Amino acid sequence: MESRWKGIRPKYLLVGILITFFITCLISTLPFSTEECKCPGDSEGLQKDSNNVPKPLRKSQHRLAVLVPFRDRFEELLTFAPYMKRFLDKQNIDYRIFILHQVDRFRFNRASLVNVGFLHVKNEFDYIAMHDVDLLPLNDNLSYGYPDTPFHVSAPDLHPRYHYSTFIGGILLIKRDHFIQVNGMSNKYWGWGLEDDEFYVRLKEANLVVRRPQNISTGTQNTFRHIHDKNHRKRDTTKCFNQREVTRKRDRETGLDNVSYKILEVINITISDSQLTILNIELSCDKTLTPWCECIKTNEIKDKKIVGENKKTAL
Ligand code: UDP
Numbered sequence: 001m002e003s004r005w006k007g008i009r010p011k012y013l014l015v016g017i018l019i020t021f022f023i024t025c026l027i028s029t030l031p032f033s034t035e036e037c038k039c040p041g042d043s044e045g046l047q048k049d050s051n052n053v054p055k056p057l058r059k060s061q062h063r064l065a066v067l068v069p070f071r072d073r074f075e076e077l078l079t080f081a082p083y084m085k086r087f088l089d090k091q092n093i094d095y096r097i098f099i100l101h102q103v104d105r106f107r108f109n110r111a112s113l114v115n116v117g118f119l120h121v122k123n124e125f126d127y128i129a130m131h132d133v134d135l136l137p138l139n140d141n142l143s144y145g146y147p148d149t150p151f152h153v154s155a156p157d158l159h160p161r162y163h164y165s166t167f168i169g170g171i172l173l174i175k176r177d178h179f180i181q182v183n184g185m186s187n188k189y190w191g192w193g194l195e196d197d198e199f200y201v202r203l204k205e206a207n208l209v210v211r212r213p214q215n216i217s218t219g220t221q222n223t224f225r226h227i228h229d230k231n232h233r234k235r236d237t238t239k240c241f242n243q244r245e246v247t248r249k250r251d252r253e254t255g256l257d258n259v260s261y262k263i264l265e266v267i268n269i270t271i272s273d274s275q276l277t278i279l280n281i282e283l284s285c286d287k288t289l290t291p292w293c294e295c296i297k298t299n300e301i302k303d304k305k306i307v308g309e310n311k312k313t314a315l
């Protein structure tokens with residue numbers, strides 16, 4: 001035994017060690033691993049739909065940002081978030097929901113919030129849905145797929161409340177390039193209404209045809225659920241200064257390129273199993289251009305004067 005070990009020369013030992021070392025190095029550079037692959041998309045490929053049919057391996061190559069203008073509608077949000085997750089997952093849409101939370105003290109400005117949301121997502125998402133928080137699509141045939149031309153999901157013949165032919169509010173899908181092409185939405189609409197009608201004119205002037213869902217078997221009463229109690233969620237229809245006349249006209253001055261705002265916080269939250277991003281948005285108001293971003297009621301003005309006068313007498 002001893003004589004056999006003695007026969008092995010140290011130089012062969014060295015060669016053996018070197019060969020082992022090189023083989024180890026070679027293996028570690030090969031493009032495979034013994035660890036289980038946790039590549040994104042794999043688990044989605046294994047998911048099955050309600051009929052136990054496997055979903056396609058890959059989601060859509062397009063990414064949808066669902067932009068939800070929001071203030072004081074928490075109850076609606078609690079229903080909206082998990083519902084929309086189920087609805088969009090069924091269609092295999094690659095999406096994220098953004099809650100555009102207006103935190104300043106001006107009147108609600110749905111259109112400016114959409115502009116801000118768009119600027120925030122435009123590098124990562126190639127189409128958006130402007131989406132009311134209180135409108136839930138009930139019919140699975142309402143497609144949220146990538147729209148070659150603006151696609152109005154909550155069409156006038158399907159929406160529970162608005163039935164005029166140029167209506168494009170509620171839920172509208174539009175791709176990035178088209179939203180940029182029309183310079184987004186007007187920033188002049190503080191308070192409820194008309195911002196969507198003004199946007200319709202922008203699309204029309206740009207020759208962008210608005211498409212709507214076809215061959216939908218449901219109607220105005222059962223295509224959407226509108227979670228909106230008109231007494232509990234009063235619409236802010238006040239008009240002050242020259243708001244009425246200005247907001248009836250097409251706005252060529254404001255839009256995506258001059259919306260003035262700050263994003264104070266970006267918060268990721270989960271409601272049930274639905275992941276959302278909340279943007280806390282502080283809008284600015286140029287009172288020389290849109291003094292109606294604050295409408296002070298006549299009584300309040302009187303009160304202010306009285307307080308002011310009292311002050312004077314006190315001095
Ligand atoms: N909204 C909000 N807070 C408000 C007013 C409006 O969050 O104080 C948002 C919300 O997404 C809502 C959408 O703007 O669904 C449209 O407003 P609203 O429901 O009042 O209008 P409708 O379409 O019912 O006339």
Ligand code: MN
Nearest residue numbers: 132134226228
């Ligand atoms: Mn509503």
